[in-house]
Amino acid sequence: MKKKAGLITGISLSLLMLAACTDNAEDADAGADEEADTEETADEGDSDDAAGSDEEAELRVWIMETGSPEEAEDYFDRVTERFNEDYPNVSVDVQFIPWLSAHQTLVTSIAGGSAPDISELGTTWNPEFAAMGALADMDDIVADWGMEDGWVDALEEVATYDETLFGVPWYAGVRQLVYNTELFEEAGVDVPETYDDLWEVGEAIINNTDAYAYPAVGISQHFVLPKIWHFGGELAVQEENDDGEMVWVSQVDQPEAVEAVEFYTDMYKEGFVPDGALNWSVLDTRQAFAQEDLAMTIDLPPGINAMINENPDLEDKIGVAPLPGNDSNASFVGGSNLALFEQSQNKELAAEYLKLLVSDEFITEWADFTGFFPGTIDGLNDPMFSEDETLSVFSDALVEGRSYPASPSWGRFEGENLFVAPIQEIMQGSKTAQEAMDDVAERMNNAFSTE
Amino acid sequence: MNNRWLPWFLLAPALILILTLTIYPLFNTFYLSFRQYDMYSLMTGVSSWVGLSNYTETLTDPFFWTVTRNTVVFGLACVFGTMIAGLLVALLLNTKFKGSRILGIVILIPWVFPAVAGGIVWRWMFNDQYGVANYLLTQIGLTQFDGFAWFNTPWTAFTVIFFMIVWQSFPFIAVSLLAGFQTIPDTLYEAAEIDGANAWHKVTKITLPMLKPLLLILFILSTIWDFKIFDQIYVMTEGGPARGTYVLALYSWSEAFNSLNFGMASTIAMLMFVLLMFFIVIYIYFLREEKGGKPA
Numbered sequence: 059m060k061k062k063a064g065l066i067t068g069i070s071l072s073l074l075m076l077a078a079c080t081d082n083a084e085d086a087d088a089g090a091d092e093e094a095d096t097e098e099t100a101d102e103g104d105s106d107d108a109a110g111s112d113e114e115a116e117l118r119v120w121i122m123e124t125g126s127p128e129e130a131e132d133y134f135d136r137v138t139e140r141f142n143e144d145y146p147n148v149s150v151d152v153q154f155i156p157w158l159s160a161h162q163t164l165v166t167s168i169a170g171g172s173a174p175d176i177s178e179l180g181t182t183w184n185p186e187f188a189a190m191g192a193l194a195d196m197d198d199i200v201a202d203w204g205m206e207d208g209w210v211d212a213l214e215e216v217a218t219y220d221e222t223l224f225g226v227p228w229y230a231g232v233r234q235l236v237y238n239t240e241l242f243e244e245a246g247v248d249v250p251e252t253y254d255d256l257w258e259v260g261e262a263i264i265n266n267t268d269a270y271a272y273p274a275v276g277i278s279q280h281f282v283l284p285k286i287w288h289f290g291g292e293l294a295v296q297e298e299n300d301d302g303e304m305v306w307v308s309q310v311d312q313p314e315a316v317e318a319v320e321f322y323t324d325m326y327k328e329g330f331v332p333d334g335a336l337n338w339s340v341l342d343t344r345q346a347f348a349q350e351d352l353a354m355t356i357d358l359p360p361g362i363n364a365m366i367n368e369n370p371d372l373e374d375k376i377g378v379a380p381l382p383g384n385d386s387n388a389s390f391v392g393g394s395n396l397a398l399f400e401q402s403q404n405k406e407l408a409a410e411y412l413k414l415l416v417s418d419e420f421i422t423e424w425a426d427f428t429g430f431f432p433g434t435i436d437g438l439n440d441p442m443f444s445e446d447e448t449l450s451v452f453s454d455a456l457v458e459g460r461s462y463p464a465s466p467s468w469g470r471f472e473g474e475n476l477f478v479a480p481i482q483e484i485m486q487g488s489k490t491a492q493e494a495m496d497d498v499a500e501r502m503n504n505a506f507s508t509e
Numbered sequence: 510m511n512n513r514w515l516p517w518f519l520l521a522p523a524l525i526l527i528l529t530l531t532i533y534p535l536f537n538t539f540y541l542s543f544r545q546y547d548m549y550s551l552m553t554g555v556s557s558w559v560g561l562s563n564y565t566e567t568l569t570d571p572f573f574w575t576v577t578r579n580t581v582v583f584g585l586a587c588v589f590g591t592m593i594a595g596l597l598v599a600l601l602l603n604t605k606f607k608g609s610r611i612l613g614i615v616i617l618i619p620w621v622f623p624a625v626a627g628g629i630v631w632r633w634m635f636n637d638q639y640g641v642a643n644y645l646l647t648q649i650g651l652t653q654f655d656g657f658a659w660f661n662t663p664w665t666a667f668t669v670i671f672f673m674i675v676w677q678s679f680p681f682i683a684v685s686l687l688a689g690f691q692t693i694p695d696t697l698y699e700a701a702e703i704d705g706a707n708a709w710h711k712v713t714k715i716t717l718p719m720l721k722p723l724l725l726i727l728f729i730l731s732t733i734w735d736f737k738i739f740d741q742i743y744v745m746t747e748g749g750p751a752r753g754t755y756v757l758a759l760y761s762w763s764e765a766f767n768s769l770n771f772g773m774a775s776t777i778a779m780l781m782f783v784l785l786m787f788f789i790v791i792y793i794y795f796l797r798e799e800k801g802g803k804p805a
Contacts, residue, residue, distance in 0.1 A: 162766060165548060190548060276750065334637030334658035336750055346638075473767035475747075482751035486661070 110144035115404045117411055120177040123154045124428060137420055141411055148407055168192045175402040176412055178394045179225060181216045182462060182469045188219035189466035194398035196223045199409045212391035212461040213433050226416055227433025229425045230393025231358040232455045233280060240375045241269050241353040249379045253321060256382045260330045263353045270352045274325035275338035276485055279477040280390050281356055282322050287460060290385035291315035294463040306465045308502035311495045320491040323484040336485045359452055360429030378451050391459035393430060431456050467505035476501060541775035548769040563776040580736060580756040583667055587735040590675040595682025603690045620680035628744030631673040635659040663753030666746050673741055682727055689723045729792050736785055757781040
């Protein structure tokens with residue numbers, strides 16, 4: 059019954075969508091069902107109980123482009139092959155879209171009624187699309203899977219909007235302190251644990267070596283914002299307004315937050331980085347660290363690999379440690395969720411496909427391939443991550459990590475570079491930390507008030 | 510076929526193209542500029558009429574005026590920089606020295622260089638740590654440029670972008686003017702020589718006045734191009750530092766695709782359109798005055 063009703067609404071939805079669907083039908087792996095490997099099914103043998111049907115359908119899946127497109131395609135061919143064992147008549151069309159234009163592409167496809175069935179979403183977009191009403195409620199689906207408690211907390215938090223789950227964590231990463239052991243030795247310093255330590259270590263490095271100390275750069279909100287937590291502040295909290303609704307209220311103008319931002323920009327002014335770092339982004343930071351012109355940086359495992367690729371000498375000199383912290387040292391957990399779209403006409407089939415993607419069988423492989431970590435607790439406990447000396451520093455931090463406020467406006471803040479201009483203004487000396495953060499708080503609250 | 514309709518029939522392909530690609534977007538932008546059109550509107554197709562509030566909000570926002578000032582000052586600087594550079598190069602090429610043909614081809618390179626690629630190259634050349642610009646300036650003794658961060662202040666960042674724009678747009682001007690030079694009859698110069706004119710006289714009394722219509726068209730084209738510069742700035746500074754190198758085109762784009770505030774973006778686009786029309790009307794005014802004036 060349910061399916062029929064869905065079909066009828068689907069048809070009435072829009073002609074546009076049908077037109078869009080037929081265009082893509084050709085691309086799907088037509089050959090996949092013949093190739094389906096029966097041996098694998100025998101090995102699996104577990105949960106595939108009731109599932110499986112002869113239903114004919116087409117699923118459209120959007121995934122962000124990766125550095126190695128061929129391997130990604132191969133991976134999804136295998137997922138689809140596995141899926142076709144149970145659903146031989148469903149063709150799956152996986153499209154890879156570039157990160158840079160993904161947000162815009164999703165917005166326009168939703169507006170045109172041609173959203174995909176499943177898409178990868180940057181975690182900060184999840185609340186935004188949920189608030190638009192574009193995503194399907196996943197509470198029951200996840201309960202069906204028995205996965206209610208199976209996700210990394212910080213990721214589940216951003217997938218939740220209005221106490222309903224609108225996406226599931228897929229993969230994620232955290233940044234940790236990465237340092238050059240040789241430069242640390244030269245300066246005669248140890249790994250900093252608090253911000254007082256960090257200041258002393260930074261001073262020692264710029265005084266005793268030729269290198270710069272710490273990436274207090276102009277363009278990286280992921281370096282600045284977690285420091286607000288570390289100094290005991292918050293980015294925004296939910297409070298009840300006069301009408302009894304829960305609304306977000308910015309906290310970045312509070313003393314703890316201002317102190318954190320001041321500390322960060324003081325490191326710039328003190329010369330922990332060159333003057334030009336006012337315009338440095340993460341990429342410039344990586345370059346400087348790779349050239350051994352910078353003793354510390356904050357990065358993800360793929361970033362470390364990129365730096366080693368650029369300068370293989372670095373391999374034996376890289377140390378990884380938790381972020382320094384005062385009140386906390388939580389890292390920002392960023393990554394991707396997978397979501398079902400409300401416009402999908404085959405939500406049940408799409409949910410089955412999604413289930414495969416987050417299964418232990420596939421999720422760890424994808425995480426490993428992208429250089430990130432699985433968004434499921436089971437996946438994270440895989441020895442591949444938990445028993446590796448370097449990676450375990452990151453995977454531990456992931457469990458303890460935090461996400462930015464799950465507000466629909468957050469994606470826009472990032473798009474507008476809301477946290478870049480004020481930091482640069484403080485660095486330029488055109489505003490004090492308090493003035494700059496007052497402005498940010500005002501802009502955040504303006505946005506929150508329209509949610 | 511009825512003869513009365515035949516012209517329309519023949520015009521139809523061009524008209525349809527112009528209507529769908531130019532007139533419709535223009536009117537739709539005008540329409541959107543009076544509406545609150547955001548991401549929810551995109552989803553639902555519903556947007557509300559807000560009258561002039563987008564306009565009042567924009568026109569009372571000091572940042573809009575900063576951006577407008579940036580656009581006008583920077584745009585005019587680029588127009589004049591480009592015209593002067595183009596004119597000098599055209600005069601040089603017109604002297605027909607040995608190798609002038611090859612030079613004529615070489616100067617076209619910046620023009621055919623894609624704007625984005627050019628922006629990236631220039632950003633690298635002016636990189637504070639590894640850029641060739643600082644290296645050369647330091648080599649000739651200007652040691653204050655060691656590690657000089659060009660993109661730290663709007664003023665220096667705009668300077669770099671200015672040179673990049675001029676570098677990229679002068680070839681078109683130079684080639685157009687060079688073609689213009691060829692249309693001036695040699696007899697005028699010969700007559701002037703007999704009257705004892707020197708090179709300076711020939712340029713200011715013959716070449717430039719003869720080329721006035723061409724110069725005015727080039728001014729109009731440059732103004733249109735330089736007032737809506739987007740790619741080079743986007744690639745080189747993304748409007749930074751601290752939104753210091755925002756120009757109207759970048760501002761409108763950012764409102765639309767970063768803030769998903771399409772109504773406001775349309776308002777800024779309309780105001781930019783008005784600003785451009787203002788400058789173009791001034792040019793056309795000069796052009797008409799010339800035609801109505803006494804014959805040469």
